[in-house]
Amino acid sequence: xxxxxxxxxxxxxxxxxxxxxxxxxxxxxxxxxxxxxxxxxxxxxxxxxxxxxxxxxxxxxxxxxxxxxxxxxxxxxxxxxxxxxxxxxxxxxxxxxxxxxxxxxxxxxxxxxxxxxxxxxxxxxxxxxxxxxxxxxxxxxxxxxxxxxxxxxxxxxxxxxxxxxxxxxxxxxxxxxxxxxxxxxxxxxxxxxxxxxxxxxxxxxxxxxxxxxxxxxxxxxxxxxxxxxxxxxxxxxxxxxxxxxxxxxxxxxxxxxxxxxxxxxxxxxxxxxxxxxxxxxxxxxxxxxxxxxxxxxxxxxxxxxxxxxxxxxxxxxxxxxxxxxxxxxxxxxxxxxxxxxxxxxxxxxxxxxxxxxxxxxxxxxxxxxxxxxxxxxxxxxxxxxxxxxxxxxxxxxxxxxxxxxxxxxxxxxxxxxxxxxxxxxxxxxxxxxxxxxxxxxxxxxxxxxxxxxxxxxxxxxxxxxxxxxxxxxxxxxxxxxxxxxxxxxxxxxxxxxxxxxxxxxxxxxxxxxxxxxxxxxxxxxxxxxxxxxxxxxxxxxxxxxxxxxxxxxxxxxxxxxxxxxxxxxxxxxxxxxxxxxxxxxxxxxxxxxxxxxxxxxxxxxxxxxxxxxxxxxxxxxxxxxxxxxxxxxxxxxxxxxxxxxxxxxxxxxxxxxxxxxxxxxxxxxxxxxxxxxxxxxxxxxxxxxxxxxxxxxxxxxxxxxxxxxxxxxxxxxxxxxxxxxxxxxxx
Ligand code: GLA
Numbered sequence: 001x002x003x004x005x006x007x008x009x010x011x012x013x014x015x016x017x018x019x020x021x022x023x024x025x026x027x028x029x030x031x032x033x034x035x036x037x038x039x040x041x042x043x044x045x046x047x048x049x050x051x052x053x054x055x056x057x058x059x060x061x062x063x064x065x066x067x068x069x070x071x072x073x074x075x076x077x078x079x080x081x082x083x084x085x086x087x088x089x090x091x092x093x094x095x096x097x098x099x100x101x102x103x104x105x106x107x108x109x110x111x112x113x114x115x116x117x118x119x120x121x122x123x124x125x126x127x128x129x130x131x132x133x134x135x136x137x138x139x140x141x142x143x144x145x146x147x148x149x150x151x152x153x154x155x156x157x158x159x160x161x162x163x164x165x166x167x168x169x170x171x172x173x174x175x176x177x178x179x180x181x182x183x184x185x186x187x188x189x190x191x192x193x194x195x196x197x198x199x200x201x202x203x204x205x206x207x208x209x210x211x212x213x214x215x216x217x218x219x220x221x222x223x224x225x226x227x228x229x230x231x232x233x234x235x236x237x238x239x240x241x242x243x244x245x246x247x248x249x250x251x252x253x254x255x256x257x258x259x260x261x262x263x264x265x266x267x268x269x270x271x272x273x274x275x276x277x278x279x280x281x282x283x284x285x286x287x288x289x290x291x292x293x294x295x296x297x298x299x300x301x302x303x304x305x306x307x308x309x310x311x312x313x314x315x316x317x318x319x320x321x322x323x324x325x326x327x328x329x330x331x332x333x334x335x336x337x338x339x340x341x342x343x344x345x346x347x348x349x350x351x352x353x354x355x356x357x358x359x360x361x362x363x364x365x366x367x368x369x370x371x372x373x374x375x376x377x378x379x380x381x382x383x384x385x386x387x388x389x390x391x392x393x394x395x396x397x398x399x400x401x402x403x404x405x406x407x408x409x410x411x412x413x414x415x416x417x418x419x420x421x422x423x424x425x426x427x428x429x430x431x432x433x434x435x436x437x438x439x440x441x442x443x444x445x446x447x448x449x450x451x452x453x454x455x456x457x458x459x460x461x462x463x464x465x466x467x468x469x470x471x472x473x474x475x476x477x478x479x480x481x482x483x484x485x486x487x488x489x490x491x492x493x494x495x496x497x498x499x500x501x502x503x504x505x506x507x508x509x510x511x512x513x514x515x516x517x518x519x520x521x522x523x524x525x526x527x528x529x530x531x532x533x534x535x536x537x538x539x540x541x542x543x544x545x546x547x548x549x550x551x552x553x554x555x556x557x558x559x560x561x562x563x564x565x566x567x568x569x570x571x572x573x574x575x576x577x578x579x580x581x582x583x584x585x586x587x588x589x590x591x592x593x594x595x596x597x598x599x600x601x602x603x604x605x606x607x608x609x610x611x612x613x614x615x616x617x618x619x620x621x622x623x624x625x626x627x628x629x630x631x632x633x634x635x636x637x638x639x640x641x642x643x644x645x646x647x648x649x650x651x652x653x654x655x656x657x658x659x660x661x662x663x664x665x666x667x668x669x670x671x672x673x674x675x676x677x678x679x680x681x682x683x684x685x686x687x688x689x690x691x692x693x694x695x696x697x698x699x700x701x702x703x704x705x706x707x708x709x710x711x712x713x714x715x716x717x718x719x720x721x722x723x724x725x726x727x728x729x730x731x
Contacts, residue, residue, distance in 0.1 A: 002131045002152035003110045009043040012108065012133060016154040019299045023076050028061055029104035030082075031137060031148075033074040033184045036247065038301045047186055048073060056265075057083030072266055074184030077137065077148060077163070079103055086264050087214055089179040089272055093281070094142050095171025103137035103146050110134075114151040115162070119503050121252050121537030122294045123160050123318050125153055143169035151294075158314045160252075162294040167284035174495065175282040179258075179274025181249050181295035185234070186268050188245070192261040193233035193304075195559045200547040200580055202226050202528040203559030205642060210234065210261045210269055218258030220278045222447075222483025222498050223525060224532040230257040231311075231533070231563040234271050235304060241637055242303045242680070248311060249273045250563050252319070253293035254534035255502035256280075279486050281495025296533060304562065305680070309634050312565035316632070319533060320540035320568065322513065324520045328627040329541065329567075330407055331359070331620055332474070332600035336366035337548065337574050339604065341374050345390035345397055354605035356404040358613060359620040362474055363401050364409035364600075369394075370466075371421060377444045380416040381423030383462035385469070398470030409474025409520075410466070414459045414508065416445045416480065430455050432497075434487040442481035450504035451497050452490045460508055464515065472519060475512070477539060479525040502534075509538040522570055522598075531560065541570050541598045548574035548602060549581040550593035551716060554647035554664060557596060558637060561649070567631040571597025573619070575604065585716045587612055591619040592662050592718035596630065596649060599623050626660050626722075629653055633660075636680045641666060645675050646709055652681035657725040659688070664718045665709060676706030679723070686728035690721050697723065 004013045011034065014021040022034040022044050035044040049072075056071035059082065070084040079090040081100025092101050114130035116122055133150040145168050151160035161181045167173050190210045194217045195203040208215065217232070219225035230251035236244050249271065251257050256276030263269055273295045282290050296314060300307035317326065333355040335348060343351075352363040370386055373379025385394045392400075398408045417424050417431050424431065424446070431446035433439040439446055449455050467475075488497045512521070523530060523539035527546035535542060545556045553571065560569055571594040576584045594600070601616070608616075623630075633651035638661070641647035648663035661679055682688060682699035689696050697707075702723075710719060 002154045003133050014152045016157045018157050025105040031076040033076050087260050089182040091177035093174040101139045106136040106138050108135040115149050120293050121534045156314045157310045159297045160294050164289050164291050166289040173284050175290050177277045178292050179272040180292040181273045183271040189237045190234045190269050195229040197226050199226050199526050202545050205559045212263050214260050214262035216260045218276050219256045223530045226529040232259045240303050241305045244303050245301050246307050248298045248307050250296040250533045252533040254532050283493040311563045316565040325540050329598045330361035332362040332364050333360045334364040334602045337602040341368040352401050356406050358616045362407035366411040378418045378420035380418040381421040395470040407473040411476040413478040418445050433485045440484040447483050449488050451488045451500035456504045456508050474520045476522045541568050543570040547580045549578040549583050550585050550590045553593050554641040558641050569597035572600040572602040574602045589716050589718035595623045638677050648677045656683045659723045661721045668715050672711045675709040678706040683728050687726045688723040689726045
């Protein structure tokens, strides 16, 4: 099956349907990386070149052989101290104060099924769907062990990597740097594709050549961040959406991270993904272990589109969990942009009633329902229903909303506390703060020390007692600031706090998921500030951005689509002019863009006309008709909205019999030139009927010559075409 050990050549090959990853235990016991690319059999150690490496060092046992240098050989798990001066995947401060590690192969085992990681999110699979490779490496001088884990999912063209550092020595060590994924590529020239941004403008696509030196992105914020997403791609300079080689890495982790890409002195490329090094120094006493989070890897030789589809399928079906993972999500109305903090129970019920009349299926009560929370400045930490504001109990409110035929959802932000709260007054030491320094405030709030179990337990109890008050079917789990002031009174070493915080968060989430398996959780962090594969294990959808402007969303959702499936992208229709940008857009455009995600509304229904209400009813009906294709179909990017006049994308059913193309015109000019959208993924040379016009089109012509954008008067027009296979006519 997937993993093959060749005793003669000492190679281990990880085969997926279309790709092969190969490594070799070499003559000195180093674990070298040989190949990751299109599926291939045989031994690829001919790729290793042994030339005189001049001043690059040689391991002692190489004797006078200057051709053997770790400074030039591609490796699976490079560390400091072996003579490799490139950026390492691992730095350990040993018990004797030194920083060298020299990991050599001891043994390996191959098992059916995919490994799981205790306390951490990870891709899962049935035992027949995956295999696991475990390789034990040891630093013989210190006894420190590295257990490398590889999960192979052949049908998905996915390989996962993780590792465990075990202190099998006799003194305390500290892990200073750890990157569970390292990819050394010996030849070729690559671009580093990353997704940068800011609050309300997340995951902008950036593609820059990997040159000599190191390009590094990451987050020092304790969360994966709005600023850089923990997913990267190395793509051959020539690679396009539809052709060429590319490698993707998605970190299944929601804390700080770093990804480095660099070309070495010999023109070889190294790509790393792992923990952020800043404020990280994880202590391990003898016998203790540090389990690194997992990285999902994929390779495509058919361009970025195929790479994205590999990630989408894996994340949607083998990382997301729960009853909603592949189900069409309920169409929701969220109260935030409708009324912010300014509501009463009656005004919520009125809004819910209006929502029900439009065909909306779930009502979400956002921030402001608890404690004395009527502004950003207070209340966080006091998860007690403000019955005075609601005019009734939560149970009563939910019952009345359920009676309207609506599900009920609620907003929480468990990791936070305002100084003006009963919780903070009772437990000021529960907030992260460094003794002798005043803490940084952000959005007037402090962060609770989730590295401490008693803090997590207490908030968990509070949240459960709210959720137990009625039929809650959805939670929006928010997190509205970055961590600062990293100090925990409970920690033996402050270098562990950031990671332990994330473990505390995951523990909390896991308990909620287990206790309330029927609840759909939507992640959020000021919009998309913690949009990562780690959160998607607990929350199958994430509020993509606080920016609901459909034109900005074209770019945000475009960048997001490189790794994350549409089923994970929270997207709502909001008011025009938009509350974040002031831009006016047609309701149809707002609906079209939001329908390319987990669809909902977020606006004051009092302020819309009867015609708009009718249009919303139609939008919902149409959305529901297409929702299964949208959430579970193959996703194709048809244009780049950052640089082109049109934003266009497409969903194609797995059997290629049906396709939905959506397009938005971004810039309008007099006497417009015509954009032709090249429609992809259909059966070759087959006839498809476009249901709106009833006309027949040839799929090859649609791909090669494209489909013309209409030249209608007016800004930001949206279009949608639905193609159904009519005749694939044995041509
Ligand atoms: C964050 C979220 C918003 C909203 C507010 C409430 O900004 O991203 O959607 O829930 O918090 O305070």
